[in-house]
Amino acid sequence: MRLDLHTHSIKSDDGRAKVENYCQWIRSRRIPLDGFVLTEHRQFDLESDYSSLATDFGLTILKGSEIETDYGHVLVFGVTPALMQAFDFSSIRTPLGSVLNACNRLGAIAIPCHPGRKRVGMFAHLEELGVPEGVKIVETYNGGSRGDEDTIAGEWAGKLGYLGTGGSDSHIVSHIGRCATKFSSKISSEMELVEALNLGTFEAVKPV
Numbered sequence: 001m002r003l004d005l006h007t008h009s010i011k012s013d014d015g016r017a018k019v020e021n022y023c024q025w026i027r028s029r030r031i032p033l034d035g036f037v038l039t040e041h042r043q044f045d046l047e048s049d050y051s052s053l054a055t056d057f058g059l060t061i062l063k064g065s066e067i068e069t070d071y072g073h074v075l076v077f078g079v080t081p082a083l084m085q086a087f088d089f090s091s092i093r094t095p096l097g098s099v100l101n102a103c104n105r106l107g108a109i110a111i112p113c114h115p116g117r118k119r120v121g122m123f124a125h126l127e128e129l130g131v132p133e134g135v136k137i138v139e140t141y142n143g144g145s146r147g148d149e150d151t152i153a154g155e156w157a158g159k160l161g162y163l164g165t166g167g168s169d170s171h172i173v174s175h176i177g178r179c180a181t182k183f184s185s186k187i188s189s190e191m192e193l194v195e196a197l198n199l200g201t202f203e204a205v206k207p208v
Contacts, residue, residue, distance in 0.1 A: 001059065001187055002180045002205065004036040006075060006139065006167025012041045012046065015095035017173045019050055023057040029156040030177055031177040035060025037077065037167075037193070042067060042090045045101045056125035063192050065089060069123045071112065071132055075139065075167070078108035096122075109194050111165060113139040116152030125157045131160065137197060140164030141206040143178030144171075150206075165197075167192035179206040 007022065019038065026033050036059070038045065043065060050061040064077040070093050076083075086102035087094050096110075103110045112122035115138045122138065135188035141164065157164050165185045166179035184201040187193050196202060 001035045001060075001183045001185065002032060002181045003062075003183065003187065003193075004033055004168050004170070004177055005064075005077075005165050006039050006066070006142065007036045007170045007176055008040060009038055009067075011038070011043070012043050014041070015171050017170065017176070018129070019048075019061065020053055021173045022170075023053055023059055023061075023175060024178050025173045026059065027057055033037070033059070033177050033180060035062065035187075036176060037062045037064050039064040039066040039075050039167075042092070044084060044089060045178060060188055062187075064190070066113065066121075067094060069094045069099055069131060070091045071096040071117065071125045072120045073113050074099060075111045075113045076103065076108060077101070077111070077184070077197065078190050080108070081104060091156035096132050097134070100132070104134065107191070107194065109137070109197050111137045111139060111197070113167070114142040114145060114149060114169065115139065115156065116145070116149040116203050121149070121153070123152060135162065137163045137165060139167055139204075141166035141204040143168035143175055155200050158198065163200055163202070164204040165202065166206055179204065181205065
């Protein structure tokens with residue numbers, strides 16, 4: 001099963017894609033994706049229900065969040081009301097340690113995204129802040145990466161023994177599916193996604 005683990009819709013402040021249009025694009029262009037996760041910036045979208053779209057298009061549509069920490073941006077999967085109370089999703093400099101501890105305690109998982117990117121990527125902060133404890137997975141393929149950002153991500157992930165995921169980081173419809181994560185089992189819920197990520201039964205793929 002292939003999921004794009006990093007997408008943004010118009011719910012994000014810089015997103016220009018409607019979720020229905022993502023679905024239409026995937027099907028009309030025959031993009032080999034089984035679904036995607038909406039990781040809106042600095043929030044978790046409690047309001048939207050995409051179950052009808054998922055059924056109509058035969059896709060898995062899940063929700064997560066992209067938050068901003070002192071080590072850069074991090075994708076969070078398995079968000080619950082309790083997790084939303086554990087730290088401020090809207091903050092632009094939440095301590096990564098606080099996020100990791102809360103996720104571990106409350107059954108979620110945090111994955112630094114585009115870690116090879118300057119300023120907003122985790123590996124740009126290692127010299128100043130050191131290697132953070134508790135990170136097991138990072139995003140090694142990002143559809144919005146430029147230059148050698150993915151190369152840096154992959155090299156550091158290898159050095160530190162991290163597993164890698166893939167996501168398009170799409171903000172417009174035509175970018176979805178540029179990268180994805182291939183799982184060995186079917187995933188139909190956020191909790192199943194967290195379980196598969198914790199098991200390590202996946203690989204980053206690019207291009208899909």
